[in-house]
Every structure is written in C-alpha cells, then in structure tokens.
Amino acid sequence: MELSLAIQNRRSVRAFRAEPIALDQLKALILEAAIWAPSGGNAQTWRFGLITRPDLIGKIKMISPGLLSQPAAVIVICQDMEEARRKGSDLAVNALSWMDTAMAAQNLMLAAHAAGIGTCAIASFHAKAVQKILDLPERIVPQLLVSLGYPSQSPKPPSRRTEVLWLNEYAESGS
C-alpha cells in the first residue's frame, strides 16, 4: 500500500469481527514496524506487551473506558522509566518517552492498516490497574494501548483542520 494512502485512509476502528489475527503477523507489527520508529537519543526504552488471551483482554477492558468492542489483541506500549531516567533524565521521563511511544504506535497502526487490520490508540485506561493485571514491575509504565482486530465497520473520515500551517512568518490563520 502506498504510504500516503495508508496515512490518509487509516481510521480509529472501534468495531471488530470475531476473528483472530495470526500471532506472527502481530509480532511483525512490533518487530518490523513499531521498533523502527524514531527514538529520542536512540534510547529505545519502550516495551511492548502483546496481549491475546481473552481473559486478560477482558480484564484490561474493564478498567479501560476507551477500549471498545472486542479486539482480537491489545498491544500495551510501555516504557521502562528507570532506564529512561538513566539514559535521558527528566526530559526522557516527561517528554521523550511519550513521544517515542506515540511514534512507535503510529508506525504500528499504519503497518496494521496496510495489512487490513484495524487499530485504535487508547489513552483512556488506568495505567496502575493495567500494571497490576499484567503483573508488571513498577518501572514498566503503560503509556498507550492499541486495540487490534479485523474491522467490522469502516468509519467515515473525520474532518481535518487545514488552517494549521504557516509559511516562514507566523500567522494566526495560516494558509
């Protein structure tokens, strides 16, 4: 799939078919797409929990209001905050790790879309509860969930603001 098409046609999918996704395909989204995102200072302090067990997805769903429908899998994008602090101090903990997570998620979601898999990035969840459910060490902090499944609906494209660009000299309404 052409990159610009993938970027413009990807949608946040919140309704999935009850159909599993091959494990190799899910792993490839992480190992061939997510981890190739830019990483501040090349720290790569991200960690990716690939959750396919329905009982665990069910528990995560209970404390994740943004996680809708029944996805085939959930990828829990975490950061090792001790490693982030060691490598990049407060800047890494407060900013760079979040940016890395977001960029990895976008790579992952575009690769998924190109493979016909729907995704939704979810920030509406309780991080400490997810840590507890997945038995994560305290330093491994979930920052974003990505739900995955084969779409049962094609969401219509939301409008996009275009008055967000300026050329050289700042102007409020840009062009």
Add this chain to the structure above:
Amino acid sequence: MNTPNQDLEKRFYELVCYMVTSARNLVTETKLYGPFRLVDSASRLVEILPQMGVDSIRLQSIRRQIDDGKYTVMEDESTFSSYLESLVMALVKSMDE
C-alpha cells in the same frame, strides 16, 4: 459453567468497572468524554436488561439511538450536542408509551 445469576453479576461488575474507571479518568480527560461515557453507560445498562427478564421496546429503541450516534463525539461539539439533544427528545416522546 456459570449460573444465570453469576453471568448477570459479571455483566454488572464490568459495567461498574467501566463507570468507576471512567469517573477516575474523566478528572483529566477530554471534556466531551464525560457525556459520552454517560450515554454509553446508559446503553450498556439497557443491554443487560433482557438478561434480567426486562423487555422494553422504548429502552431498546433509545439504546439503538445511543449506539447509532455516540461516536459523533469524535466529530465536533455541535454535532455531538445535537445528537444528545435528540436523545433527550426521544426519551420525552416515549415517556407515555
């Protein structure tokens, strides 16, 4: 195998988890997610009723209307507000049914 009561308890438990976690997260979340979570909770509540032997055409109708339009929250505030307004009016209309 779970008994019907255990199944029902599980569904209510999931709903309570959703509502309580929503309350916690809404302290800092996008403002419009508040009304979204409320109507979505209403939908989830109505969805459980048949399992309790409650058969209500008007409640199932409002659930369908909720589910048909709830994601307008992702479009813009005025569209979402109009949708919420239409839900209230639909409830008023079905009050005497």
